Amino acid sequence: MNNNENLYQFLLRCADDNLIAGQRMAEWCSNGPILEEDLAMVNISLDFLGQSESFMEYAASLDTTGKTSDDLAFGRSEREYYNHLLVEQPNDDFAVSMVKLLFFSAFQKELYTALMEGKDERIAAISAKAVKEARYHYRHASDWFERLALGTDESLRRLTYAVEELWPFTENLFETDEVYNSLFAEQIVPDMKSIREKWMTTMREVFSNGGVDIPANVHMYAGGINGYHTEHLGHLLCEMQYLHHAHPGAQW
């Protein structure tokens, strides 16, 4: 139970997006292609976790049953997670992780920029801090996109594969529903169509810099924000929530 169902739902989406993105990025810890990049990915993971915590704390403050941000992060099942499908996709290789980061950070930087102007002050404040991180993530990912696109035949092949694998999950980032539309009516969240346009402009630029084609006529997946997920999420949560399942009720 909570005081404002729509706002609460939206906060969980933002918190979950960042938590899952952060968890996925943390998989690179001690697995990076070079030490500097290993550390950069750990750093990005830390940013995501920090953003997730800020949104989750806000969500927890609306919860009237006394749940904490940790209860919300570690105590829900996959059907109660509301992140977008893109962030839960497995890493496969470095190209997949960087393309995922590119799509997601380009989305986040537009979303946060717009949320800063929204009517909810706490969301605006969180976004003002987060947008700086999202811009940095975007720079990091777009630099790698270019390097991989123009590097070697192998890197281009892997990059192309990553684009093909992940592009079908991008339309989902801009999906709206009643929850979103009601917050839009309250001027808390922006018009998603304009976010999508800005995102597409960015993508056209990045893809053309790398000489890579944007996939055309592919089937786009919907879900995530309604608790309907790909099978990957359950495994991720299984690992993330391991201690909570193994020792119910313990305090950490």
Add this chain to the structure above:
Amino acid sequence: METVENTSAELLAFEARLAKDEVIEPKDWMPADYAKTLLRQISQHAHSEVIGMQPEGNWVLRAPTYRAKKILLAKIQDEGGHGLYLYSAAETLGMDRAQMIEQLHQGKAKYSSIFNYPALNWADIGAIGWLVDGAAIVNQVSLQRTSFGPYARAMVRICMEESFHQRQGYEIMVRMMRGNAEQRQMAQDAMNRWWWPALMMFGPHDKDSAHTQQSMKWKIKRQSNDVLRQRFIDKTIPQAHFIGLNVPDPDLKYDEENKSYQIGEINWAEFQQVICGNGFCNHARLSHHKKVHREGEWVRQAAAAFSVKQKQKQQDLATAMA
């Protein structure tokens, strides 16, 4: 060769500088063995920081709270950063990082044996920070005064971050000991497994240590293994008792007069086994490092190829403009 070196004016000048506690810089004259010893020690230290990311990385995805996850990630990030400083310090002695990694993979360069033990439960993350980083700090604080400048400066930076590592580890142990019976049991289990290996981190007893004498003479090492070990013991045992952890040493005695603990015999046979490659995780740690390095090769190649192409592009542009 020895006699020639011993009588050289350069060596006498070098020794005189050491006697005055002067700092030796990479451009300065130094005996070949001094450089060799340092390169071995600093590269080993760098590899230890990096290999040490593995046992902790093993728990990153399972850390149970936002706070724990963030602290652990930040700590591992620090360790990787320590690896970077130390690789740079070692590079001043004329070997590049790729070569050092090559030597690690060939088994010619070592890393600290402590990372050849597995991190089995969440309390291990506490025990590693508290005991392993705790032991490392004692050693590294002493090394801030090591005679080679780049190494000493790397130690100063590293020590600033290390005390946070030790504190966060102890904090996990405190939380676990205040938790339920299972959590207390996990904490004690971690203590039982990490205590002795942490004591072994200081190396053999002074009387059995092959490198110590020369290293002390060169002021690479400033205090002996046993002195540093004892400092760690006396600092750590009261912390264990304070939260109700038992020290797994039936022969442990407290010397009232010297306000110091006397430990039982260290299992040096185990120490030797781990050193010579037969520890529980020796193979796994090294093969993981090799696998990651191999899997990352295409990324490094792409980055290198891209930077060559970029430079070419800039040159072409410059030519066209000229």
